[in-house]
Amino acid sequence: MKQPHGNLTGLKPNQVKRLERLYRRRINPNEVVSLEVAREVTDISLEIRRQIGLLINRIGEIAYVIVGDERALLIPNLADYPLGKRLLRGLRLVHTHLKGEPLTDDDLTDLSLLRLDQIAALQLTQHPDRFSIQTAHLIPPRPNGLPYQVEPSVPFPRFTLEFRSFMETLEESLIRGLEEGKAVTTGVERGILISVTRSTPEEADDSMEELKELARTAGVGVLDTVIQRPKEFNPRFLLGEGKLREVVIKALQLGATMLVFDQELSPAQVRSISELTELKVIDRSQLILDIFARRAVTQDGKVQVELAQLKYLLPRLIGRGVQMSRLMGGIGGRGPGETKLEVDRRRIRDRIAHLERELKELSNGRYQRRQKRVKAGIPIVSIVGYTNAGKSTLLNTMTKSEVFTENLLFATLDTSSRRLRFPRDHEVIITDTVGFIRSLPKSLMGAFKATLEELKDADLLIHLVDCANPRFEEQIGQVDAILAELDLANKPRLLVFNKTDLLPEMKKNNMLSFMKVRQVGRKLGAISVSANDRKSLEPLLKELQQRFWQDVPDYGAQLPEEEENGTPEG
Ligand SMILES: Nc1nc2c(ncn2[C@@H]2O[C@H](COP(=O)(O)OP(=O)(O)OP(=O)(O)O)[C@@H](O)[C@H]2O)c(=O)[nH]1
Numbered sequence: 001m002k003q004p005h006g007n008l009t010g011l012k013p014n015q016v017k018r019l020e021r022l023y024r025r026r027i028n029p030n031e032v033v034s035l036e037v038a039r040e041v042t043d044i045s046l047e048i049r050r051q052i053g054l055l056i057n058r059i060g061e062i063a064y065v066i067v068g069d070e071r072a073l074l075i076p077n078l079a080d081y082p083l084g085k086r087l088l089r090g091l092r093l094v095h096t097h098l099k100g101e102p103l104t105d106d107d108l109t110d111l112s113l114l115r116l117d118q119i120a121a122l123q124l125t126q127h128p129d130r131f132s133i134q135t136a137h138l139i140p141p142r143p144n145g146l147p148y149q150v151e152p153s154v155p156f157p158r159f160t161l162e163f164r165s166f167m168e169t170l171e172e173s174l175i176r177g178l179e180e181g182k183a184v185t186t187g188v189e190r191g192i193l194i195s196v197t198r199s200t201p202e203e204a205d206d207s208m209e210e211l212k213e214l215a216r217t218a219g220v221g222v223l224d225t226v227i228q229r230p231k232e233f234n235p236r237f238l239l240g241e242g243k244l245r246e247v248v249i250k251a252l253q254l255g256a257t258m259l260v261f262d263q264e265l266s267p268a269q270v271r272s273i274s275e276l277t278e279l280k281v282i283d284r285s286q287l288i289l290d291i292f293a294r295r296a297v298t299q300d301g302k303v304q305v306e307l308a309q310l311k312y313l314l315p316r317l318i319g320r321g322v323q324m325s326r327l328m329g330g331i332g333g334r335g336p337g338e339t340k341l342e343v344d345r346r347r348i349r350d351r352i353a354h355l356e357r358e359l360k361e362l363s364n365g366r367y368q369r370r371q372k373r374v375k376a377g378i379p380i381v382s383i384v385g386y387t388n389a390g391k392s393t394l395l396n397t398m399t400k401s402e403v404f405t406e407n408l409l410f411a412t413l414d415t416s417s418r419r420l421r422f423p424r425d426h427e428v429i430i431t432d433t434v435g436f437i438r439s440l441p442k443s444l445m446g447a448f449k450a451t452l453e454e455l456k457d458a459d460l461l462i463h464l465v466d467c468a469n470p471r472f473e474e475q476i477g478q479v480d481a482i483l484a485e486l487d488l489a490n491k492p493r494l495l496v497f498n499k500t501d502l503l504p505e506m507k508k509n510n511m512l513s514f515m516k517v518r519q520v521g522r523k524l525g526a527i528s529v530s531a532n533d534r535k536s537l538e539p540l541l542k543e544l545q546q547r548f549w550q551d552v553p554d555y556g557a558q559l560p561e562e563e564e565n566g567t568p569e570g
């Protein structure tokens with residue numbers, strides 16, 4: 001015999017029995033609830049002075065009988081009715097309100113969060129036979145509107161709703177609403193970005209701005225951002241449960257498909273949050289991994305990214321459940337691939353070992369190539385810097401080659417090298433590198449050390465800075481920190497401020513920022529360039545000549561001749 005849910009203490013055996021017997025009742029699928037069943041629950045409810053709720057499925061079976069207290073009831077985990085890809089749960093809640101209260105905020109939250117077909121309150125009075133009914137249902141998302149509609153309450157005998165056709169119409173309109181929503185925001189996924197942090201409001205904002213950029217780069221449309229700065233972190237959801245519920249309602253209103261956290265989430269947190277919200281949940285690390293996965297081009301890059309992805313996933317495979325598919329799918333399913341997702345942990349470990357061997361071989365190849373270069377005695381200059389600083393653009397302009405550049409984060413994932421010829425048969429090799437970023441996932445840091453291995457051979461690092469970025473100072477610090485972590489703190493370095501063509505505009509709009517750029521630039525002795533303008537590179541080229549061949553008599557800062565440049569190395 002199926003048990004009623006909720007607290008049954010204090011109920012008489014015959015009352016429990018009556019509750020149990022409710023499971024045997026059938027409702028006509030075209031009715032919200034039948035008069036007989038409504039009467040029975042109001043009777044018991046008045047007798048025990050507690051709310052009673054029925055969750056009824058589409059074929060009219062009573063799937064759950066729930067006993068609450070005088071004012072509320074707690075809906076159990078609806079494990080037998082997973083939402084999956086459906087818009088509605090396939091269950092409606094009919095429950096009693098002992099004092100005839102209208103639907104409460106909690107009721108409407110349950111409706112929204114659980115995506116119930118409908119919620120109905122039987123509003124009781126002193127007379128067991130005289131009660132009203134009030135219903136509410138979800139509606140298509142509207143910007144800044146409530147996600148549900150509440151109907152006026154009507155005396156039960158006058159309540160005539162053709163439930164089946166009502167549901168059909170409702171589902172159609174929800175689907176239509178979703179499709180319209182999709183047209184508004186492009187992107188495979190539409191996400192709400194969340195940051196839960198104790199850092200200062202400015203830091204939190206900066207980090208959120210960067211997360212937005214990352215999301216954009218990953219093809220996630222950003223619908224909204226939420227920053228919470230709690231006194232204490234909620235260990236289960238990171239952010240407070242109340243706040244999380246607000247987020248879910250917002251997600252529903254805006255038609256979001258995923259939540260993106262600025263903080264790294266533990267596997268258990270991802271699980272709890274996705275269970276509660278039924279949305280895809282990813283964190284900053286996974287977002288970055290996802291971007292890497294999209295961008296890796298060379299064998300080396302691909303191997304490293306897959307390795308990093310698997311290492312990230314492995315600890316998250318423990319106690320896996322339904323939500324694993326969500327976790328592993330990544331954005332638009334660009335995880336390590338559906339078939340691979342099904343392999344168990346053992347096979348993933350094997351794969352990791354295999355990839356690590358492959359990486360080593362690739363790295364040997366790189367080492368030999370580097371040896372050749374070092375032997376040839378040609379100075380090596382590596383361009384490093386925060387992602388989107390303009391490193392690839394600089395390499396292109398300097399050498400007139402075509403390295404993929406884009407106004408997206410992490411355009412470059414593989415090092416590429418070019419020769420740059422100076423007059424008098426002097427030349428240097430210039431290498432472009434993957435962009436740096438704060439809080440690079442640990443798993444990636446390891447993998448990318450391999451790519452950045454080449455930096456060890458560099459005779460000079462050009463640290464390129466996008467000085468038009470409001471966070472440029474911080475970014476300089478981040479790059480310095482990563483270089484230190486790579487044991488490169490002592491390499492000769494040249495600080496170069498890029499995008500100076502944007503400064504006049506900044507001077508007009510934000511004098512203070514402009515002055516800041518100038519002050520920092522002077523303090524750190526930065527050279528100014530505009531990577532997309534060859535002419536502006538003269539001071540930089542002159543500096544390079546002086547650094548490498550200072551004994552050479554000054555022949556003027558001359559730009560390398562065009563036809564001599566851009567010979568790809570090798
Ligand atoms: N206004 C302006 N834009 C620039 C300049 N240099 C680069 N950009 C733009 O900045 C964006 C990023 O340039 P990339 O060369 O891809 O930057 P990157 O540092 O290689 O980036 P990652 O490879 O992602 O780390 C592109 O849209 C460039 O067109 C410049 O001097 N002035």
Ligand SMILES: [Mg+2]
Nearest residue numbers: 391392411412
């Ligand atoms: Mg680049």
